[in-house]
Amino acid sequence: MISAVFIAGLLFAIALTLFIQAIPAIKTFGFGFFVSKTWNTAAEQFGALPFLVGTLLTSFLALIISIPFSISISIFLGEYFKEGAASTFLRSAVEVLAGIPSVIYGLWGLFLLMPMVRIIETKLGVPPHGVGIFTSALILAIMVIPFSASIGREVITLVPSDLKEAAYSLGATRFEVLKNIIIPYARSGIIAGILLALGRAIGETMAVTMLIGNSNFLPTSIFSPANTMASVIANEFAEATGLVSSSLIYIALVLFLVTMLVNIIGNYVIQKISIEASKEVT
């Protein structure tokens, strides 16, 4: 009982601490913090727009890249190969992928992905930074695939088999069953999985910090270096004092609230689906 209260209190205390520490920045900049694009430590003028844009660009780009792969994996594991060697292999591989620490993704991206992106950039005729939004989005896509894939697999296996059998008995091919029965039925669950992956992509720090190029200006293209909300905290917080650190904590507060919202919605949708599915079985 006490520790249960402790957990609830812990979360409350986290929110409260962030809020209190952010008060100086909130007072000085208000909501204009998110539309101002200057981040100047010397002039003590702070605006989070570049980081907001950086976060949104990297995470949505990562989601778009990862969606075909994660949905393929969920269909593969949830429908085509429910058991057997191929399924076990793929499933454990995805689990290993989820277990690799993010700093190692960063290291790998720095020494393999970055030169590759640099080659692409030279071919496209943009300045070959190598690091930047595109590189970070690539590594983020790899990192979030396991999350949306495992949730997608779960909701696909929850599709009632009488629905599928009814479609098969009418002569539908497997593709048609997938397209017309399974995907529509599992749609909200798949979207919830993608939402949870988004929450993860927004908060992911290390790999992005290593690959995004640490630039405090508004990004001009998807290849330019930038900073996300998480990476600017990682880069600057250790040396920050006064208003700088307060502004960084303001960013952290926003980060916390956004991921909280995304997680609550995603979990709510998934819970609703599993309750509905258990009702239909009984």
Add this chain to the structure above:
Amino acid sequence: MKDHVRARLIKNYIFKGLVMLFAFISLLPLLLILYYITKNGISVINWDFLTQLPRPIGEAGGGVFNAIMGTIMLIVLSCVFSIPFGIAAGIYLAENREGKLSNIVRLCVVVLQGTPSIVIGIIAYAWIVAPLRTFSALSGGIALSIMMLPVIIKTTEETLKLIPYHLKEASLALGVPYYKTILKVVLPSGLNGILTGILLSVARITGETAPLLFTAFGNQFMNWNIFKPIDSLPYRIFYYAMSPYPEWHTFAWGASFILVVLTLAFNLIARGVSIKWKIQF
């Protein structure tokens, strides 16, 4: 008519092919990561690498002994903080399935699980580092233990929910006090699940860097004092990888190899525990 059916079948096969293709393409990064880590990491690892302290740049040799020890110390510290609270909260949730507080706590666990690790780092900074005025192993341990909590709570709750009610009833009917029933009957029968949860959460925090950046901070030297900054493997990898020296880059690969082996080992042991010690009811 026949053409129509054939077209549908062809579509079917094309789709299946596409799904399999995409599914296996997504394995490519995993294979590449493991390949690169093994290729670049294994050549660096020798006895010196495991037992020596880092040397300044320009001097050959040296190792990551302090980082390995630091990681182990951080794991122990965070286990000390998180296991009692995690298990207790898990028991509470399993014993009180309905109720306002349980629902709130469940929501908190979900939110805590999704909280970005960098935010938790800031929290530990504000709570421990700022009042004590020094980076310390203690603050790193607290940050990591906050990250462990949701996993432990969730697995404890799920395991204890599966334990049949008559086990508890039998114990209570014999006149055993409630707390003893929980400690001697319910907890031991759910031990495998709880242990799996702890191991999984340890695997999760072993590779965490972001909360350590401004809590445990990193340290060139060996340090056994938990009120002083301490090194850790993920931090050392980050530090070496971002440095401009090729010698340090190879060190980063070596440290990554150790880290991956560690996390995979924790994951494997967790799975082994959950299979081997499974109690059937």
